[in-house]
Amino acid sequence: MRLDRAYSNLERRLLWADQNFKNKHMLASKTISNEDLFFLNGIIDYVWQSWNRFSREYFIKCCLGCIAKNGAVIQPATNVSPPTTERISYLATKVNRPYQIVAGGSNNILRFEPTWGDIDKILSLSHLCGLSNHSVVTSSFGGGLLGPKHLQKVRNAVAHLNKETYAELLTLSSLYRSGKIRHPAASLFWRTTDTDNYALSSWIEDMLLIADVATEH
Known part of the structure; x- marks a missing residue:
């Protein structure tokens, strides 16, 4: 198994979403219509689900052993036995309750799994499963x-x-050039204070950089 495909799939999806977002030519200063909100909600869900999908695929591959983009071999995780997707899924369901882990436990029901896009969950799972590339x-x-x-x-x-x-x-608004919004989806139009980039575009850049570094070696 290789990590380059996981990264390229994420890159393709997120860049497509970012381009469609920018092509809408909607301005934060104008009133956002209900039709605009439908579109923004869809973009939010698409980007978030793409990130979750990547994080899950990345983590499972690292647990089972795989090849990084630079050709380095990532050895299987030390605390995953048996080394199966169902065992990894089971351990993920116990990330907040590791004392409940039992030998041979498995899970194949996706809705029981945690939010894979949650960075804190990935870090905790990496430690719990003993990933050989935990430092990465x-x-x-x-x-x-x-x-x-x-x-x-x-x-x-x-x-x-x-x-x-x-x-x-709204606690995030002070980190951006932002104005009053009537719906949470409008926060996608906040601007970064350093590059004047749309907030959504900035978040996508962060996700791609994280994924690039994680899959490189």
Whole structure:
């Protein structure tokens, strides 16, 4: 198994989403219509699901042993026995309750798995499963790029539309050039303070950089 395909698939999906987002020519200063919101909600979900799909594929391949983009061999994880996808899935369901792990436990029901796009979950699982490339996982997923975390807050605010998730999202506004928004999806139009890039485009850049470093060696 190779990691280059996982990265190239993520890159293709996220760049497609970013280009479609920019092609909409919607401006944060104008009123966002309900039709615009449908489109933005779809983009948010597509990008978030693409990131989750990559993270799950990446982690499972690293657990089972694979080949990095530079040709380095990543040895199987030390704490995954038997070395199967079902065992990895089972361990993932126990990431917050490792004391409940039993020998031979397995899982094949995807909805029981954690949110793979959650960076903190990946870091905890890497330690729990004993990934041989744990240092790479730590330096990439735990390297300080916040795009996935910020997108996760937006996605939660959109999926669970209430005053609490909205308030959590607004805590990010001070990190961007932002104005008042009537819907969480409009936060995609916030601008970064350093490059004046759209927030969504910045988050996508972060995700691709994390994935690039994680799959390189």
